[in-house]
Amino acid sequence: MDQRIINLFDEYTHKPLKRDEFLRRLAVLTGGMATALSMLPKLELNYSNADTTSEYQDKIITERVTYPGKDCTMKGYLARPNSKGKFGTVVVIHENRGLNPHIEDVTRRAALAGFLALAPDALAPQGGTPSNEEEARGLFGKIDNAQNLQNFILAFDYLKSRPESNGKAGCIGFCWGGAMANQLAVHVPDLKAAVPFYGRQPDAADVPKIKAFVQLHYGEMDERVNAGIPAYEAALKAAGIKYELFIYKGAQHAFHNDTAPTRYNEEAAKLAWGRAMELFRKTLS
Structure with missing residues (x-):
């Protein structure tokens, strides 16, 4: 195209x-x-491609949950392995269309990989993600950014309270959620790993606050987001932050989203996901 x-x-x-x-x-x-x-x-997104995990439903448990947010009640979708034990926890952060079927599927994939995974709904203070994408898009412009950041930070407190949690936490986010993953790396001191996919970078002045291992994934053709890579990488190096940076040749913005027909790149998506899960296995076990 x-x-x-x-x-x-x-x-x-x-x-x-x-x-x-x-x-x-x-x-x-x-x-x-x-x-x-x-x-x-x-x-446009095609949610008929959103379910890649149905054949593995016996291996995971899913539920709709709520937890205390900043002056609100947050909603989320939680998935965990259907086995006894304690697991590393992963906050999964959606794109700027809210908590939709695709992100729920991504959350189940994280559970299949062995993690206690929670996808918060950033639009919970507005009543939750609507089914109409245009309506959801409009609601993002009404988000209180300070409250929203706190709502995602509080997701880690909720996960730590779960009996299945081993107390170690990471996050993974896509697009809008990739930017949030970068912000969580800055604002959550005990975060072990942050994995932003094609997300806006944090201010260079904030980078020294990062304690997590940061793994960055970008599509080669995503000029808008990629413009911020040099300054971010320079700040990471200057601050001595452990990081990995991958740019996938020929890949577009949203290359991991298999409900985005013209932008999904199966090879890049599978490689990036495998790298992310391997990092979580190393840092959250």
Whole structure:
């Protein structure tokens, strides 16, 4: 697909670009509105591809949970191995569409890998993630950033209170959630590992606060996010932070999201996921 179309869709999903303006510009790129409309299914998320774990349901236990947030009650989706013992804990952080079927599936994948995994819903203070993506997108603009950060920090307190937790915690986030994973690395001193996928980088001045091992995953074609890599890596090196940085050749923003037809990159996604789980096994056991 024309890279200009993918870049336009990225702009639409991450900036205040209204749908009618997005469609108008898409029509210009594709040669007409009819072609633009026919292309939407190739660009927008398809949740029919969201369930990759159903055949393993006997190996994990899932539940809807709540926990105390900052002046609110937080909602989340929790998955854990269906076995006795204590497990390393992982906070899974969704993209800027909220806690949707894809992220629930990713949470189950983390449980299958042997972790107690929780995906908080950042939109819980607004009543929770709606099924309509456009509505969810609008709600993200209403998030109180300070409250939101505290709500995710408090997720670790909740996980530590679970009898299945071994007390060691990491986080993994995607896009909007990748940026949050970076912020949690800055603001949670006892975090063992942070794994941001194509997420906005923290301010260089905050990097010395990081105590976690940071594993960074980027798509080669993701120019918008990748612009912040040099300053982040320089700050990590200067502060002596343990980190790994991977850039996947030919991969787009959201390359791990298998419900994003034109951006999903199976090879890069599987390699990155394997690297993330291996890091968690080393740091959270």
